[in-house]
Amino acid sequence: MSLVTTTEMFKKAYDGGYAVGAFNVNNMEIVQGITEAAGELKSPVILQVSKGARAYANHTYLVKLVEAAVIENPEIPIALHLDHGDTFELCKSCIDGGFTSVMIDASSKSFEDNIALTKQVVEYAHANGVVVEAELGTLAGIEDEVVVEAGHESYTRPEEVEEFVDKTGCDSLAIAIGTSHGAYKFTPDQCTRNADGILVPPPLRFDVLEECIKRLPGFPIVLHGSSSVPQEFVKMVNEHGGQMPDAVGIPEEQLRQAAKLAVCKINIDSDIRLAMTGNIRKYFDEHPDHFDPRQYLKPARQAVKDMVAHKIKYVLGSDGKA
């Protein structure tokens, strides 16, 4: 199988009541960890590249790593997606350079300007067999170069979604229902604390999601900022010299609930970073004399694989759906 678009993936996910994981990739170990898990569990998967990832690793390296993963995992559909494209030129560069899906995120612009830029990208993408994700509403938090301060986020307005999809022709829509980018998705004063002192975030706005679904029957919805920030990794970081107090994510059971509805793509990035960092910190702490990168990257890669396998089975529900 070669790289695919998300069209078939999303149709099956919508009808089957599950979601496909979109995991951010930045290097070989991350690509391998994700695709080994998806391959063993016979799950479709989306590998996504941000502007920051392209700046870090170089477009060609990332495309070739993903192509290697496709060769190594011939039984599962894999899509290569641009995460948060912010200009037509960036989207065009990825479309011309082998991606099968791009996101144009013009959500910080006016409704009219968002429509105009998204439409421009859709026309070029569709002419080249590539699909487009767009966004309405803005998430709080930080993801590479996308920074929205707390208090400046805004939920998607369901009354806008039909006109937006109609006028742009986009293939999927990212909406804002209270997820957030980064490992600190909520401030302590936005949360309550459980008996163990761990922050409990405010629930996602399922009322907004359901209103969007009603207005866009059959249309794939995307959730960004959907890491759950597993406390086992936060603890591992903090126990081995790190300082990440009050890191908090989206509870997995809420994501599972969204995956059963029209949410067909769930984005996960911070959990990959946490799995790697926690395990590398632990390794260095326990083996202060080791200096071969293979020694500490091996458990980091394994941790990514185990974390992704957990998401596929218990959050996304995409195992066995390849």
Ligand SMILES: [Zn+2]
């Ligand atoms: Zn995002």
